[in-house]
Amino acid sequence: MFVMRQTNFAKWALALLFFVLLSNFLLYRSPLSTTIIPEETFWVVSGSLFDLAVVAPLLLLASFRLSAKQFVALVAGGFIISRVIIPAVYFEPFSVLFYIGAGMEAVFLLAEVALLGLLIVHTPAIYRSIKSQSESPLFSLFPAAYERVKPNPLVSVILSEGLMFYYAFFSWRKKPMEGPHTVSLHKNTSAIAFYIMLIHAIVIETIGLHWWLHDKSVILSIVLLVLNLYSVVYFIGEIQAIRLHPLSIKDGNLKVALGLSKRMVVPLDAIQNIRWGDRPGKDALEFIAKDIEEPEAQVVIEFETPQPAYLFYGRTKYVKEIALRVDDPEKLKNLLEQRQTDNLG
Numbered sequence: 001m002f003v004m005r006q007t008n009f010a011k012w013a014l015a016l017l018f019f020v021l022l023s024n025f026l027l028y029r030s031p032l033s034t035t036i037i038p039e040e041t042f043w044v045v046s047g048s049l050f051d052l053a054v055v056a057p058l059l060l061l062a063s064f065r066l067s068a069k070q071f072v073a074l075v076a077g078g079f080i081i082s083r084v085i086i087p088a089v090y091f092e093p094f095s096v097l098f099y100i101g102a103g104m105e106a107v108f109l110l111a112e113v114a115l116l117g118l119l120i121v122h123t124p125a126i127y128r129s130i131k132s133q134s135e136s137p138l139f140s141l142f143p144a145a146y147e148r149v150k151p152n153p154l155v156s157v158i159l160s161e162g163l164m165f166y167y168a169f170f171s172w173r174k175k176p177m178e179g180p181h182t183v184s185l186h187k188n189t190s191a192i193a194f195y196i197m198l199i200h201a202i203v204i205e206t207i208g209l210h211w212w213l214h215d216k217s218v219i220l221s222i223v224l225l226v227l228n229l230y231s232v233v234y235f236i237g238e239i240q241a242i243r244l245h246p247l248s249i250k251d252g253n254l255k256v257a258l259g260l261s262k263r264m265v266v267p268l269d270a271i272q273n274i275r276w277g278d279r280p281g282k283d284a285l286e287f288i289a290k291d292i293e294e295p296e297a298q299v300v301i302e303f304e305t306p307q308p309a310y311l312f313y314g315r316t317k318y319v320k321e322i323a324l325r326v327d328d329p330e331k332l333k334n335l336l337e338q339r340q341t342d343n344l345g
Helices: 008-029 042-063 068-085 088-121 123-131 137-146 153-169 191-216 218-244 329-344
Strands: 247-250 253-258 262-267 271-276 285-287 299-311 316-324
Touching (some): 068 088, 088 153
Antiparallel strands (some): 262 299, 271 299, 299 316
């Protein structure tokens, strides 16, 4: 899972990457290729290989946070892309590089498949661990899985998909957590109605568009049908996750989630400042349910050090402050004041 670096240099590197790929594509695949490319193509192709297998991965490394394994996989992928862009007649002296790249990618693929198999083997133990806890799967699934399987982008995607299908199909008998330590985020908004409206729009669009596209392109109509069905399942899961998980302040932690898309568990001791009626900074993570009008934050909670927030597909983002809008701000204020009183005590 690639996470972009939040710097201007990263944006320039991404723009330069696009230029590198485009220039190499035009060199070999444009109408002018026959006049541009010299008869002796060895050094031209060598330069393109260097661009695609070295320069491009380095630019991606400058743009995104990559692990060493991801970087090596991109280098191997550069050799494969080179074979796609460079015509076979020019690439023939370097054909061994294509097989090296394909072999490296196959090794990485087998490693990912083995990791997925390990996750399947540990599924019963992960399930027992979740059942033994009082936490909901939204907060307990990832920690339970990572106790047994090393964190990995593929594992994160599989776990996120599992959460989505669980909340969409198997959480309807669950009741929202309610009590003196919880505050809901969505009841005074149109968030649920908004997602229901989206589902209706997708269903209507799917029926009409699928019927029209089926005569034009069967494959395209099936692809769009699958994507639309996936969107409906996601929005149903999002509705359930929003409904079942209010903000809670309990056992020394602040736990807050807004559907499947973002969640946090923060120790109360990490809170540095609480600003009521203040505007959040541009980098603040907002836990504000959708409404007809653009809602404003009621409170901004600032942390002493950046805290991890977990986004969909297991992505992690460290934030210095969060912005909240809840249904009962007075109750939240009392809970936060109680936390301050406990710390003073």
